[in-house]
Amino acid sequence: MTFLDSAVWGGKFCSDGWRHSPARQPVTEPATGDRLGTVGVATAEDVDRAAARAAEAQRAWAATSPQRRAAVLRRAGELFTEHAAEIEDWLVREAGSVRSKAGFETGLAIGECFECAALPAHPQGEVLTSEDARWSLARRRPAGVVGVIAPFNFPLVLGLRSVAPALALGNAVLLKPDPRTAVSGGVVVARIFEEAGLPAGVLHLLPGDGAVGRAVVEAPEVRVVSFTGSTPVGRAIGERAGRLLKRAHLELGGNNALVVLPGADVARAASAGAFGSYLHQGQICMTTGRHLVHESLVDEYTAALAAKADSLRVGDPAREDVALGPLIDRGQLERVHGIVTDSVAAGAKIAAGGEIDGAGYRATVLTGLTTDMPAWREEIFGPVAPVVSFSTAEEAARIVNDSEYGLSVGILGDVGTAMRLADRIDSGKVHINEQTVSDEPNAPFGGVKASGTGSRFGGPAANVEAFTETQWLTVRPDIADYPF
Structure with missing residues (x-):
């Protein structure tokens, strides 16, 4: 049995374990039209259940020690290395990648996991001055549940670059890959973190169409939406997230x-x-x-x-x-x-x-x-x-x-x-003195104007900004005196 054997994921999606789905879609090879398998398709109701479970599991995951969270990310990087050849085969057949591009993408995934393994130990705030006799702190806390919507072109790394830092920083994640690359952009990620020891309920794989994506954006438990894709869809997600007072990190098109x-x-x-x-x-x-x-x-x-x-x-x-x-x-x-x-x-x-x-x-x-x-x-x-x-x-x-x-x-x-x-x-x-295509896990990535909402991916500063919230905390040695 191989790491990505369809006996594990065929006709299923992953939400607190691999679940059979009554709705299924074919996995198709674009070069030939051949059928490579089937994946289970989630519904909006499945998203709602997953979001509720993710919110529950996130509390315990955020309380997990930094060393333990870092170990899961390191193990994920090791698993990507161990199974690189099989993952690359899927990128070639399902995403139409040439072999060198598939290798480059898998290498980026490995680097992303190892880079993000340092995030749990990264400073999580700062000490502020105060006019009062107290300690004043600004500390970073996990945002909670993060929705990740990923595209077909670099399906593995463009989802993972949000999944990995979000998990490392103590969040739970709902991942919706593009339906055309649900294995290389979804099943691979779910299997890697399953084997790396991520607790159940922290990462949910929810393949589906636009209705599933909308459900991810609208789920009350989801506090941050990370979307990579076309500018028109990104505009719609940004508008909806704005009305719901959620942060949307949008990496969109380019010319x-x-x-x-x-x-x-x-x-x-x-x-x-x-x-x-x-x-x-x-x-x-x-x-x-x-x-x-x-x-x-x-x-x-x-x-x-x-x-x-x-x-x-x-x-x-x-x-x-x-x-x-x-x-x-x-x-x-x-x-x-x-x-x-x-x-x-x-x-x-x-x-x-x-x-x-x-x-x-x-x-x-x-x-x-x-x-x-x-x-x-x-x-x-x-x-x-x-x-x-x-x-x-x-x-x-x-x-x-x-x-x-x-x-x-x-x-x-x-x-x-x-x-x-x-x-x-x-x-x-x-x-x-380079062309336009370049990416490294430790470098800030993002665009301006219709290309998105700036650098919200890559490097500790961007990742911490993207997937945490700032909380002001003050501490006095005794209860303060008040005039009332």
Whole structure:
């Protein structure tokens, strides 16, 4: 029996143990359409029961010693390491990941657990001055029950980066993965923490559709909602959470720019640009969606990027050594192709790709764009690299900032020029002499504008801020004297 054997989770969801569900959904391989298994689907009533149980279990978990909580997180990291190959297989088959991306994601999950194992011992407050004869403290306490709603593209790590710190800091968690990646984004996490010794009732896996997500947001016991996904859905969650006076941490879309400065090494820049646009078929919030190239280099860069695109094979990553796997489903495939064809109809030119290839899409380069075309304005979430030129740093800054999004920007070339440009850019992350896709468990992660509500993931400061509440506590040696 393997770690992820379907005999454990088939037709079930995990809420105080693995429960059979009358409603089930297939687990499908996007490259082939083959059925990989079935998972149980939760209902809104299941969410309500899970939230009540989580609130009960959270009290005891928060009272558990820091060393014990840290040990569970360390053991989770060890289990991810021990079962990495099997987990990567699921990421390849269920999420359409190429093997290198699956390995990268599993490595991030391992790092996330070990990084979060330090959180229970992190300082949990500060001593304040006071005008009165008393001790005055500001202390951090667990928020309570945290709802985590995760996407399909990096299903494991984009859920775990909220689950792991929330648990480490003494919270209980309701996890709702994307229905298309319920195993690699849900079952894996539940099994890991089950085997790591997390007490029953602290983590609940609740696969389902939007109704389940709404129930997670609305459950009275849930005090914090952590959502990663599209901007439209994030807006709806933020609005609902605001009305319920709950905190919502929203990591949303991006249309990220890569700026190639004059004098940059074109071959290296094109390699960086190809990685930024085509990794995981462009299905990453940090994907390089806009290439801004200095007018002195734009023709050479475009040719080099097109040559890179033409060399990248599309296929089934579970059975072939390919650079690009399938898009997550047919709807997303047709959406990507529609954006490309609409932009071409508006005057853009295809320098490479522009075609559906089985369940995938060929790596594409577009030129001749104006900044009002769909391929430039929209988050494509596919392997498409639109290229425009600029003449001055001022123009580059204006074009970069002329977007509703503000997640990640890469700047390639002279460091001094790049630093001055970075100071003028509205973005949650700026990477000099790197492309736009980068993540480390100890680094703050988040965007501005329509990309979300700032850095609420990564590193002790962001995690403690995200998943705890501040309580003011005062202590006197004796009962105070009052004038009444």
